[in-house]
Amino acid sequence: MPRRRELSLRRQLLMWLLLPQLVLWLAAAFLAYNMALAYTNEVIDRTLAKSSSALARQVKPFGNGFYVDFPSAARDILEQDPDDRVHYMVSSPPEAFLLGEPAMPRPPAGTPAKAGDSFFYNARMKGKEVRVAAQYLMAGTAERPQLMLVQVAKSRALNAELARKILVDMGLPLLGMMLLTSVLVWAGISRGLSPLRSLRRRVEDRSARDLAPIEVDNAPNEVRSLTAAINALLGEVHAQVAQQRRFIADAAHQLRTPLAGLKSQTELVRTELREAQPDLPRVSRQLAQVETSVARSIRLVNQLLALARAEPEAGLSLQPLDFAQLVREVTTEAVPRALTARIDLGLEAEPGSMLVSGHAGLLRELLANLLDNAIQYTPAGGEVTVLLQRRGPGLQLTVRDNGPGIPPAERERVFERFYRGSAEGKGKGCGLGLAIVQEIARRHGSSLQLTDTPGGGLSAVLQLALLPD
Template identity: 50%
Template sequence: MKQAGRPPGLSLKRQLLLWLLLPQLVLWLAGGVLAWRVALNYAEKGIDQSLTQSVRSLARQVKPIGSGLLVDFPRAAQDILEQDPTDRVGYMVSSPPGRFVLGNGQLPPPPPELIIEAGEPLIYEARLAGKPVRVALLEVNYGEADSPQRLRVQVAKSLAVQQRIARELVADMLLPLLVLGLLLGVLMYAGITRGLRPLKRLEAQLGDRTGRTLTALPPIELKEAPQEVHSLAAAVNQLLDAVRRSLGQEKRFLNDAAHQLRTPLAGLVSQTELALQESDLQALKERLGKVHAGALRSAHLVHQLLSLARTEAEVSLQPLDVAALAREVAREWTRRALAAGIDLGYEGEDTLALHGEKLLLRESLNNLIENALHYAGQGTAVTVRVRREPDHCLLEVEDNGPGLRENDLPHAFERFWRASELPGGCGLGLAIVAEIAQRHGGTASVHAAQPSGLLVRLSLPLPGPKDRA
């Protein structure tokens, strides 16, 4: 339940934008890191290729002469190597390796674990003046056979150019992607706004219904909308329909109660007024007898109306033994049946399980037995019967009384319809029975019994194999 004062959460539009743009931002950042690594790798390959060419070229300018060396390194080449102050190239010639002969600085030696072969250039990383550099090394042999010597040529280059190249490559890659991402964000915003329009129309239609009575609310119509919005509108329409049905049942119940109680209450008032004016004790006693009979009829009517309202509510079906229930109800009516001179008995299954509401099924049996005892007459027989069909349970109450005429049978389940003028009935008993059968997914029917009498049958569905498991 929403607490008072709690600020509302993000709108659906903002949540959609957040969940669409956040992965895009994460991918853009991951792409930037990957692009940076790739750019550094390619820049490193370019630097290594340049250093390898430089060290080979420099090694060719050093020519052995006898036991000495002739270094033919023109000033122009030296100026080219040293022209960029931010990316200065260091070089060094040493012979034997490590003993400075020529160069513009002392370069760091290679790592001890590096295996050096004459004529094969090697690349390694080192630090020069506290800055990282890439160093290319090439060693060559020279001198006489009896006095061999080795010459080492080194060329070093800082990694500033590598990082500059990587930054330029990353910028050239990510800036267009950023522009495309912004454009994609704008398109997504427009698409989400357009996609949420059916919800706005749904909100407008619900807003238009504010102030109307619930029973007069028309269903929501969305002709052009995504399937999810159609499903939402259908669910709202189902809710509105359930509310309309519930309010209609309540209104019908109130109308029925007001209509049916008006007459007996008016009779009670008139009888009590006449009783107050009576001076004769016998006449007063007769008046009070009529008041008592009217009060009993009113109480019976109220009970039937409440039972009818209860049957129109939601029913919770539970497993029960309908045969045992029928025998129990029949036993409860035995004393009244004997007092009326009627033979009340039970026939059928010893046990029969189904899913039902015990209270409502008991109410339906009470109504059927009460009707049979009331209208069958003295000296008749009333039989309560439970029979099994392949997929249905038949719950029957049969009497051999006068029954109903053929043209009256279709009206038996109508509310407040009565075929007899005998006092005590209100025309709701069979209507309640039909409603209870419908709530259990079954049907109620009435038939003429042979040779005379009336048979009322409830056909209720039995649980399938899966439900019985």
């Protein structure tokens, strides 16, 4: 599946504000260049028109010909700049060379050959682009009128250079203004998005258990609307969590008490029957089955409640606690059951306290389930050992037994709820013990690992981070 590109509101705003500005700046530069070129052409055209008129005045009819009154000083002035010299030609009839440079470009085809005002055109002369001003004049006598063409040309390089200078003089201030505007736009967007950043920090800094409404001061209406929507969602989540907590409390009260009472009544009836009729083994076995079912029901209810408390939605807080002391207490509490099952239960823990961040009730439930599973599936005469060791910045808890173990193919599935493996224990479990242990381990930033015990059996390994002393 292709990775979706992350969208940034800041990037989109900058793009939609600065990209049109760049396009407008380029368009303005293009228009400025063309306008400058047009103005320079207009100035050059006027100069060339005056030059062509002045040159035409120097050509005077003389008899059947022309007299050219063109002093060398005037010619030197026209030709003094080799890079921007003025080219000229006088022809009569048109295109019949009289004076100037014969290489002068001819007027465009279709130009009417009649006396009148000057006209202008672009052409190439000696490999260069030139601007030409030309005009037709009537000369000669009334009996023999003649048409004369006067042409004056100048290189267009000066026009382009002047247009570029104008563009630079106009473009650099525009570019500076665009950069300044970009900085102001960026600062404005950053300022406008600051309420969103503040809202994000308020949400990120909260724990999963803090469902109080978010307070945002001096925020725009859009951010206030978003905050109101988030607060409405937090209110719904808070109501759901409160409802779950009430369910757990009600379930604990409504289920534990009747089942415990039923078990007590069953034990009383069984005692009375044994005293009154000691030869009623069948009734005694039935009552024993009832007692076993009730005990399993109580255990199932307790494990379901423990699983509900272990889920993140339960909203339990983690506090510093001495994990080594907790392990000693839970192991001690499991000794009577291990003795009844003829299991050698031992504890090997490094001396001193081991502080972790955790929930005492959940960690107690985790240890109790691990010991219960180990005792339940270890045959009589077996061993169960609890190891508590420091491992670098953390600690490692290992509950090791020499029972039948769990096949590697089933070790992932045993963490599923209500899944019961193929191994047979002394009792009949509910398939929730390891699921509860794994859920509690995840609440504490860890996970349970199942490995083989050397010599046979199963080892459950848990890693926890230590708090600094």
